Amino acid sequence: MNPHYKLYTAEAGKKSRYSLFSAPFKDLADSQGLAMRLTIRDIKSSYRGSFLGVLWIFITPLMNTLIWMMLNVSGVVRIAETPIPYPVYIFTGTMLWSVFTESLLSPLNQTTSSKSILSKINFPKEALILSGIYKILFNTGIKLILMFGTMLILGVYPDWHLLFFPIALFSLMFAGTAFGMLAAPLGLLYGDVGRIIPMATQVLMYMSPVVYVMKGEGVLQKVMAINPLTPLLVNARNWLTGLHSEQIYYFIGINLVLIPVFFAGWLFYRVSIPIIVERSGS
Amino acid sequence: MQEEVLIRAEHVSKKFCRDLKKSLWYGMQDLGKAAVGISPSQQLRPHEFWAVNDISFEVKRGECLGLIGHNGAGKSTLLKMLNGLLTPDKGSIEMKGRVGALIELGAGFNPILTGRENIFNNAAILGFSKKETLDKLDEIIAFADIEDFLDTPVQNYSSGMRVRLGFAVAAQMKPDILIIDEVLAVGDMGFVLKCFNRMDELLKDTALILVSHSMPQIARMCTQVLLMSKGQNQYLSNDVSTGITRYYEMFGEEINSFSEGEKVDLSDITLLSEGNKGTRTENLLMDYAAPLEIQIEITCREAVEYMWVYLAFYDKEQRIFAEVNNFTDALTLKRVENKVIVSAYIPSLPFAQGAYSISVGIGEEQNGARRTLLRSQSAIYFTVHGKHHGWAPIQYEPEWKLL
Incomplete structure (x- = not known):
């Protein structure tokens, strides 16, 4: 059969089950080159028109760290003792948290920004998701360089657990992207979703050990312990900074649950694109 | 080889909604159905109409189908379905071969980046690998004929130059099926002729679908015409001249010419x-x-x-x-x-x-x-x-x- 054969029909039954499950992987493979190209394009263009360029990647997390350090030092907010120097704790926390939030918003943002092309050219949509992931990896990579520098200066040394760090990092991206793909189609129809997500992540951040430690007996601490993001976040930070694993079974369990969620999100995203194109036009 | 049917559309229909709020809500319902794998309903819901209604045709390799009709006749919607951007609500479309679409030239261009960088962006969206683009780079640059501006940001290009660059990239496609939606309207005369020569070369072994309001263009290239009106097939035949005449007749009724003079x-x-x-x-x-x-x-x-x-x-x-x-x-x-x-x-x-x-x-x-x-x-x-x-x-x- 012709490898380029395509059948477009309203009747879902006519499409073979095989193509429903194999097509996503084929498209994913086909989208690699385009995803890379889109990433290069977006990174180049976003920094070419700015004076400070790539430095902007550092500036936001640095400001965040400074604010929380000031709050802590001035005693406005009393934060329990952290196992590693507080600046490292906040910096890793905010960095890892932004990996999650960026992954969550990325499918929506990426798709919105290429809406005009989506309605005119047929290309593997996976490229949009993938390029979003690449951009986050690029940002995170740069932040990690700064992070390692700071850690060494402050005397925090990673140990062999560092080998596991990528797993935890990918888990955060995996979680973000899975839900991001589920939310993106709704967000493309209704602008409300794009406003709700940042608000919700803000709330979620205070329920997670991003800027303060999970310690004690308060309600918030209990919420934090149940929060499925906690093990991802805590282990990512611990493995990066030479601490030990925590809630490891919870960590594994969440990742297992994320696998079907991720595939559901992916398939949902794929089937929704023609519907979005239909409703939003060119 | 010459006889193989590359495009087959059978009873293709597509609904459209005029009201935005309703349209978004229907979109939500369709998303819900798609999520659980139910086909969308084939009935019209309030405020909906058939933008494309029961269209069937076949295009073989080496043939060219001209799609003509008033603005809003459903031509673009049909093209989007052929290109797989929209799913038909009824009927089916079979496409046998690599599809190239010239619906928008220069897709993926980023205004801040230079012409050269944007060649790669556009090529990637059209499905070229990096290696293929590198191989064809010289040819693209030569075709576009804008060497002096190649390292200038595209935002400083004139619209004609942007089209030149976009077409130069698109012209490198070697599709089995080519879909063209009136993109060649811009550009100076010399470039338009260049584009036509290129399309003639492609035509030999592609099945082509051309949407145009320029009847000489249709008469020159097409072996078949489909005249659409309000989403419906008004005329489909190999007799291109008659198709064109019918098209003019549709306007003829509007411009009633018979006037009375004073004397x-x-x-x-x-x-x-x-x-x-x-x-x-x-x-x-x-x-x-x-x-x-x-x-x-x-x-x-x-x-x-x-x-x-x-x-x-x-x-x-x-x-x-x-x-x-x-x-x-x-x-x-x-x-x-x-x-x-x-x-x-x-x-x-x-x-x-x-x-x-x-x-x-x-x-x-x-x-x-x-x-x-x-x-x-x-x-x-x-x-x-x-x-x-x-x-x-x-x-x-x-x-x-x-x-």
Whole structure:
């Protein structure tokens, strides 16, 4: 059969089950080159028109760290003792948290920004998701360089657990992207979703050990312990900074649950694109 | 190979919703259905209508289907379905082969980046790998012919330059199926011709679908036309000329040409060629270089002292390109009263294939000054059938000699 054969029909039954499950992987493979190209394009263009360029990647997390350090030092907010120097704790926390939030918003943002092309050219949509992931990896990579520098200066040394760090990092991206793909189609129809997500992540951040430690007996601490993001976040930070694993079974369990969620999100995203194109036009 | 059907559309229909809020809500419902794998309903919901209604056709390799119709006839929606951007609500579309679409040139261009960088962006979106793009880079640059601006940000390009670059990239596609949606409207003359030559090369072994409002373009390239109106198939045939004529007729009704003058009325007009007859309602189909007789019936309400008749030929772009008149006393019409039929016989009309219209002007000359009594734009349409599909409406067949 012709490898380029395509059948477009309203009747879902006519499409073979095989193509429903194999097509996503084929498209994913086909989208690699385009995803890379889109990433290069977006990174180049976003920094070419700015004076400070790539430095902007550092500036936001640095400001965040400074604010929380000031709050802590001035005693406005009393934060329990952290196992590693507080600046490292906040910096890793905010960095890892932004990996999650960026992954969550990325499918929506990426798709919105290429809406005009989506309605005119047929290309593997996976490229949009993938390029979003690449951009986050690029940002995170740069932040990690700064992070390692700071850690060494402050005397925090990673140990062999560092080998596991990528797993935890990918888990955060995996979680973000899975839900991001589920939310993106709704967000493309209704602008409300794009406003709700940042608000919700803000709330979620205070329920997670991003800027303060999970310690004690308060309600918030209990919420934090149940929060499925906690093990991802805590282990990512611990493995990066030479601490030990925590809630490891919870960590594994969440990742297992994320696998079907991720595939559901992916398939949902794929089937929704023609519907979005239909409703939003060119 | 030549006979294989590459595009097959069967009873394709697509709904559309006019109301935004409703449309978004229906979108949500469709998303919900898609999530659980239910086909969308085939009934119209409130505020919906069929934008494309029960369209079927086939295109083989080497053939070109011209898609014509008014704005909003559903052409673009149909193209989007063929390209897989929209899913049909009814029916099915089979595409056998690599699909290339020229629906928007320069997709993926980023204004801040240079022309050279954007070649890669555009190529990637069109499905080229980095290696393929590198291999074809020189050819693309040569085709676009904008070397001086290659390292300038695209935001400083003129729209024509952007189109040049976009087409240069797209022209490198080697598709089995090519979909073109009137993108060649911009660009200077030289570039447009270059694009057509390129498309002619591609046409040999692709199945092509062309949407255009330019009838010479349709007449020149297509082997089949589909005339759409309100989403429906109005005419589908290999007889391209008739399709084009039907298209003009759709406008003909809107531009009702028969006007009454103050002193005279143009009561009838008839065209005759080799035993074929054309009237206002039934277009004449004549052969290339055949004779044409134009008969005009004029009713005078008052006597006209010294009447002149003027005829002008227009092509489908409404460009005037030929005139006929009796100003030089070829026929003297003195003291014309009541009804008169004037005939103008042209022994050979060397027009290119296509549809044409004739405008009629009738006037009076008094004391050496001409005054128009009546003017009827597009009084009658006719179609020339023949081997010449040129850009110019007049195509000569000279006697060639090698000296």
